[in-house]
Amino acid sequence: MPTPSLTKNILEKLTTIVGPAGIETNKEELLCYSYDGTGQEFLPEAVLFPENTKQVAGIMKIAHAHTIPVVPRGAGSGMTGGSLPLKGGLVLALAKMNRILEVDPENQIAVVEPGVITGNLRKRVAQDGLSYPPDPASVAFCTMGGNVAECAGGPSAVKYGVTRDYVLGLEVVLSDGRILATGVRTNKGVVGYDLTRLFTGSEGTLAIITKIIVRLIAHPTATRTTMLLFGDLQEATSLVAKLLLSHTPAKLEYLDGTALNIVAGKLPTPLPKGTRAMLIIELDGDPESVAIQAEKLDLFLARQPAIQQQVNATDAKQAKRLWFARKQVSPSAFKLKPDKISEDVVVPKTKIPDLVQKTEKLARDLNLLIFTFGHAGDGNIHVNIMVDKSDHKEYARAKQAKESLFKAVLELGGTLSGEHGVGTTKAEHIGLELSETSIAVMKELKNVFDPLNILNPGKIF
């Protein structure tokens, strides 16, 4: 437990800024802001609920003056500990800064506050025939601020890219309380260094995001969703790179046998016996374009003997049910074991079968339950090592498996994280991927923005 840093005097100053309703120090309430998607828990000393940028700036000035840790928090749905107050101090809960400030349909941009739920932005812009493509599995409750801080991805990244590809500009509050606007409101802009993308994915360690300008695209008016069933995981994953050579699906996901079993009851159709893997392919565009893409894809798929069965969603409802099941894989995994080590490694597309083979070997060799699923189209594979942390021997083997997995990923030309970030869970491993020079440079950048190390301390490094 870190040394408490909040005196009565500091709490009074903070209350002056956010008002009595904007600060919480009651332990039961603090508990609600102590956890995230990793299952870790760290108690803050106080939670603040700022309503605008000015209040955030005021808070940072006080935190800066007294060297108090500040951890920005959206929905707490992160997978690597990004929103956890590791060193105590203040949690900045941004839920009240949840306004969609502007949607400009003609120029195809939106301006939002960080607490806006990503799914709400997507619904809002859909009213104007527009789409904000990034779609993490937590889209129904995660927030735009968190998405930018972690550079969130999702199934649609294979065609549309990740959060970074949609952020045009930001407003942030620096660690000393200065307010900084970055970027532009247009698709192009190269005046000065690219601070926008430096902050994107910086996991709350460089600045507090208080406003986000995103670009939007035309909403696809049609989709076709297909499930492909396989008796063999290797054969399923071997198809991915081959398929992507001549097709551009909007989503291309896979689930292994265990992942399928976890959500079997939620799938739109029962699975035949012997199903050991599924690919989900979604095409999108306008109806004519989807029809052409589907025809071309079906011709290709008909020539692949490894496919046991192709099931096309019959309507939007069925497709929705399928994607719901896909989103439930991660939360439903706790059926298997009480704890989960969840990684989001990436390998070149042609190397997915090798990675899958490696995880199967690790599971056998170390007597662990490991299953995989994820964004096959990007080579971004969610590897889940299911454990019972109270079984210390099993947990030790699981940590060994994680280390071996990371090494294998890097040998295959991949990276340790595609969309979850480093946070606390990968911090000790970044030296496997990043050189000493790289880490040294990153620490110098951290020092420019946060010389007192008060912004989300203990993350990444």
Added chain:
Amino acid sequence: MPTPSLTKNILEKLTTIVGPAGIETNKEELLCYSYDGTGQEFLPEAVLFPENTKQVAGIMKIAHAHTIPVVPRGAGSGMTGGSLPLKGGLVLALAKMNRILEVDPENQIAVVEPGVITGNLRKRVAQDGLSYPPDPASVAFCTMGGNVAECAGGPSAVKYGVTRDYVLGLEVVLSDGRILATGVRTNKGVVGYDLTRLFTGSEGTLAIITKIIVRLIAHPTATRTTMLLFGDLQEATSLVAKLLLSHTPAKLEYLDGTALNIVAGKLPTPLPKGTRAMLIIELDGDPESVAIQAEKLDLFLARQPAIQQQVNATDAKQAKRLWFARKQVSPSAFKLKPDKISEDVVVPKTKIPDLVQKTEKLARDLNLLIFTFGHAGDGNIHVNIMVDKSDHKEYARAKQAKESLFKAVLELGGTLSGEHGVGTTKAEHIGLELSETSIAVMKELKNVFDPLNILNPGKIF
């Protein structure tokens, strides 16, 4: 003229690294490395031709030890002075580092050295059915290193994005000679701060780029290119945002009457009298998709009374001729006047007509020849103020026009540069767009990477 910094001893050390054939100090030769697309001239003290990263690192160690300015140079085709040795010192001509190191068609990436000509990379990957989309007008001679340093764009950015959107990873040499690898070889990757995109667009001021990993996409197999002729520039530019609401062209360019006149002889068809503006629209995809897009677009265009004539390119040769003419606008402009102030401002798409009106007013009010053309689809407009620098009064009016233009662009919600960068030509104006805090932060970043200010000094700030 800056104080010479190269002693005989330093020159000998440099010669040891690059060999006698890798260094040039002869004044006639130095002149070839003293200019760029802006028409400015600054003589270096020596030009070095390193052949590999190790040599670049060796050069930087010497430059660092003796505080010698180093300016990396590709083809010298930049439009804002990025490759000019403003403070003398060394020009690092990267022409010998021009190998395409790797093309991986299955994983759709390429790895290149900075001296690779962008057009050559495009040709090479086309052999594998792949495309590297960024296509600056100088594509036939500009280099990948320069493109990354400036974050180059081009007509295809409206659909495919700019250089930043294709750079996955870099190898750079830091100002003290350390070698640093950034980024990944996969489409996703979020481990640590985004150094890749921080270096992209940093105009050679933070590091020397020695290797570039880019992502590739499937090469479109069909295109349709259309010219729309208008009697009125306002009407032409008013159509842009409207068209983009329901169509996704691969390119959407415009030329005003003066730009058209400059290249009239090079166009594939003669222009009818009274043509005052042209939109060029290119659709791409596979043949079926292009046919559908064309049908939809033609229906839309048929309902636009402002269009005087629609001419579709009859074959690839005619389309090529049209794009060649488009690329010739900038170099051919010197027919009009000996000097050109060339800006690449960006405004929201709906504001292009306002910007055009503003430039016309400036031309009238200040008695100047100003013409505009450019990437209408992005709102990225090339504004060209044609002058005779020896006419000091005219040149003073031109500079006044440039300042007024910049202010108007920012009032319209735009930015001073979409793809050319700041360099020397916009350095004094960045305070119009960037706040004091923003500039202060950027200078601190510069100081992290280049505390001695030896990397491309005098640019941006």
